[in-house]
Structure formats: C-alpha cells, structure tokens
Amino acid sequence: FSKNSGIISNNAIYFKGTKNDKIILKPINDSWGGVIIRNAKRKSLIENTLIQEINPKYLNFDNNLDGSIVFYESDVSILNSNFIKNYSEDFINIINSNYYINLCNFENIYSDALDLDFSNGKILNSKFKNVKGDAIDFNYSNSHISNIKTYEISDKSISVGERSKIK
Numbered sequence: 001f002s003k004n005s006g007i008i009s010n011n012a013i014y015f016k017g018t019k020n021d022k023i024i025l026k027p028i029n030d031s032w033g034g035v036i037i038r039n040a041k042r043k044s045l046i047e048n049t050l051i052q053e054i055n056p057k058y059l060n061f062d063n064n065l066d067g068s069i070v071f072y073e074s075d076v077s078i079l080n081s082n083f084i085k086n087y088s089e090d091f092i093n094i095i096n097s098n099y100y101i102n103l104c105n106f107e108n109i110y111s112d113a114l115d116l117d118f119s120n121g122k123i124l125n126s127k128f129k130n131v132k133g134d135a136i137d138f139n140y141s142n143s144h145i146s147n148i149k150t151y152e153i154s155d156k157s158i159s160v161g162e163r164s165k166i167k
Contacts, residue, residue: 001025006033006056012040012074017048019080024050031055031087034067040074043098047079055087067093067115078104083113090115090137101126109133112155116141123148128157138164 007013013035017023034054037044054068067090076094080103083091090112099121106113111133114123122144128135129151136148137159144167150157160166
C-alpha cells in the first residue's frame with residue numbers, strides 16, 4: 001500500500017491465507033492508511049494474515065475513528081494472524097460488534113493493541129509484546145478471555161472499564 005491508501009468499506013472483508021502462504025498487508029515505504037469496515041451485513045474474516053506498519057492519519061477519513069483497523073457495527077473473526085508495528089491510538093478497534101479472536105500475535109504497538117467498545121466475544125490463545133498502551137482495553141463490553149500472554153506492556157495487560165464483564 002502507498003502512504004495515502006487503505007481499505008474503507010461498508011462490506012465485510014475476507015482475508016484467508018494459509019499457514020504456508022500468508023496474506024501480507026504492508027506499506028510500500030514507511031506506513032499506510034489501514035482498514036475501516038463499517039455497517040457490514042456479513043461477518044468479516046482475517047485468517048493467516050500479517051498486517052503491519054499502519055498510520056490511519058493518511059486515510060483522511062472524517063469519522064473520529066482512530067484505530068489502524070476498525071470494525072464498526074461489523075462482526076469479525078480473526079484467526080492465526082500477526083499485527084506488527086502501528087502508529088495509532090489502537091491497532092484494532094472493534095465497536096458495537098461481535099468478535100472471535102484466536103491464535104493472534106500483537107507486537108511493537110504504539111498505544112493500545114486491542115480496544116473493544118460496546119462489543120461481545122472471545123479472545124483466546126493470543127500474545128501481546130512491546131505494547132506502549134494497554135494490551136487489551138474493554139469498555140461497555142462482554143468477553144471471555146483465555147490463555148493470553150503479555151510481555152513488555154507499558155500500561156495495563158487487561159483494562160476492564162465502564163460496565164464491562166470479563167470471564
């Protein structure tokens with residue numbers, strides 16, 4: 001992706017790589033604009049994918065969505081994927097959606113790695129390393145988490161705020 005490019009869609013995305021042939025989303029040079037999925041009728045899938053070096057300020061998207069990857073009122077499953085190096089408030093921000101996250105790695109994150117607002121789901125078997133904010137930040141959300149590993153987290157490994165219920 002070039003610096004001023006990204007994906008903005010009202011439809012679900014479907015990135016399905018394999019263990020031996022991963023999908024890679026990365027910049028041509030230093031960073032790119034990221035992904036915004038909003039009001040999708042179908043569930044998105046990110047599987048066996050590497051996503052790296054996003055700076056959403058380059059999308060010039062006037063909606064106060066400041067995550068590198070945003071799912072707004074759009075359900076998503078994220079499986080066996082890696083999220084490396086971002087330059088935004090949240091690497092993944094899921095808002096008012098259902099989610100399932102399993103076997104994912106987050107590394108070298110500028111602020112929060114995973115921010116879940118008004119959302120419900122599961123986060124399983126995932127690793128967070130070198131995160132400058134919270135590894136996982138819940139607000140008004142319900143979630144089941146299991147087998148989460150965190151290393152070198154500058155703020156909180158798990159932040160449970162504003163009426164969230166976490167098991």
